[in-house]
Amino acid sequence: MNDTFQRKINYLRISVTDRCNLRCVYCMPEEGVDLTDHKEILSHEEIIRVIKSAVLTGIRKIRFTGGEPLVRRGITSLIERVNEISEIDDIALTTNGILLPKMAVGLKKAGLRRVNISLDTLSPEKFRRITRGGRLSEAWLGVETAREVGFDPVKINTVIIRGFNDNEIYDFARLTTKIPLNVRFIELMPIGVSDLGDGGGFVATAELTEMLQDRYGLVPEKVAGNGPAKSYRIPGAPGTIGFISPISNHFCASCNRLRLTAEGQLRPCLQSPQEIDMKTPLREGASTEELAQVIRFAISSKPEKHNMEQAGWAGNRRCMTQIGG
Numbered sequence: 001m002n003d004t005f006q007r008k009i010n011y012l013r014i015s016v017t018d019r020c021n022l023r024c025v026y027c028m029p030e031e032g033v034d035l036t037d038h039k040e041i042l043s044h045e046e047i048i049r050v051i052k053s054a055v056l057t058g059i060r061k062i063r064f065t066g067g068e069p070l071v072r073r074g075i076t077s078l079i080e081r082v083n084e085i086s087e088i089d090d091i092a093l094t095t096n097g098i099l100l101p102k103m104a105v106g107l108k109k110a111g112l113r114r115v116n117i118s119l120d121t122l123s124p125e126k127f128r129r130i131t132r133g134g135r136l137s138e139a140w141l142g143v144e145t146a147r148e149v150g151f152d153p154v155k156i157n158t159v160i161i162r163g164f165n166d167n168e169i170y171d172f173a174r175l176t177t178k179i180p181l182n183v184r185f186i187e188l189m190p191i192g193v194s195d196l197g198d199g200g201g202f203v204a205t206a207e208l209t210e211m212l213q214d215r216y217g218l219v220p221e222k223v224a225g226n227g228p229a230k231s232y233r234i235p236g237a238p239g240t241i242g243f244i245s246p247i248s249n250h251f252c253a254s255c256n257r258l259r260l261t262a263e264g265q266l267r268p269c270l271q272s273p274q275e276i277d278m279k280t281p282l283r284e285g286a287s288t289e290e291l292a293q294v295i296r297f298a299i300s301s302k303p304e305k306h307n308m309e310q311a312g313w314a315g316n317r318r319c320m321t322q323i324g325g
């Protein structure tokens with residue numbers, strides 16, 4: 001279905017949990033967020049019902065996210081069930097990678113095609129700092145396992161933060177000359193609770209592109225399913241480099257997505273606080289068509305664009321783990 005700005009909405013991002021085994025500094029406060037009671041989180045059955053009704057509105061692609069989706073009990077069997085819905089032609093997952101060594105084989109068998117792994121630094125000490133206690137070796141083993149079991153592509157999402165990892169962009173770029181990874185540099189967004197402060201840590205894509213262009217002579221590249229990323233390749237490299245610029249060059253005009261929070265609220269826009277309640281109709285026995293009507297309403301409520309630049313951190317107090325990043 002098209003929204004009121006003639007954008008075709010065919011992509012649903014589903015947060016399956018607001019829990020996480022890491023505590024990234026730009027994503028949630030040190031003490032974590034108030035966790036939602038299990039009863040308030042959508043069950044697998046309810047998630048499947050949402051997907052089946054979303055299919056009626058034209059949704060064809062699902063991405064599981066969170067919190068950390070791999071800490072959700074039974075995620076593998078949930079993916080297996082989604083894989084049986086013939087209208088869904090793409091299932092993907094965004095993860096911090098920590099649990100992939102244990103789970104990747106099962107996930108692949110269940111029908112998961114691709115994974116995005118979030119990794120902001122290649123230094124063990126900095127990884128510990130940014131994730132408040134995580135181990136780089138575990139995340140990196142997740143990347144290697146993802147490649148070994150044949151997820152294709154394996155994308156690395158790297159949020160660039162000035163003074164923290166902006167000096168690592170050459171190291172990440174060099175990775176793509178050795179390994180067929182799609183590394184994507186993402187602009188920091190003022191969403192959630194962070195002590196970085198307005199403007200603190202933000203680096204615009206243009207600066208990074210110029211640095212890498214000067215050193216490596218990037219060539220533009222088309223990467224299938226790379227969404228809003230602008231992609232390039234270092235000549236001869238097996239991997240690619242992408243830039244995602246939600247702030248400096250927002251891609252709202254081509255936005256094709258809707259979000260479902262773990263508590264069953266539809267979010268027409270990542271940034272806007274508007275939420276449309278899906279859980280009540282689900283729990284009051286609405287039919288698949290009635291649920292599809294709620295989704296159509298959410299699609300038609302999509303704003304033209306976000307206003308993160310103006311709102312800053314103060315305007316977006318719900319963390320990514322609660323919204324589903």
Ligand code: SAM
Pocket residue numbers: 020026027065066067068069094095096116117118157159186187188189190191192320321324325
């Ligand atoms: N736990 C999983 C992970 O880390 O990939 C999935 C959920 S996480 C919220 C999804 C993505 O959101 C990650 O790539 C993370 O880096 C990104 N993210 C979280 N807070 C962000 C922020 N303030 N600005 C930009 N990206 C952010």
Ligand code: SF4
Pocket residue numbers: 020021022023024027028066067068096118320321
């Ligand atoms: Fe957890 Fe992902 Fe947020 Fe890091 S970015 S705290 S791994 S949900």
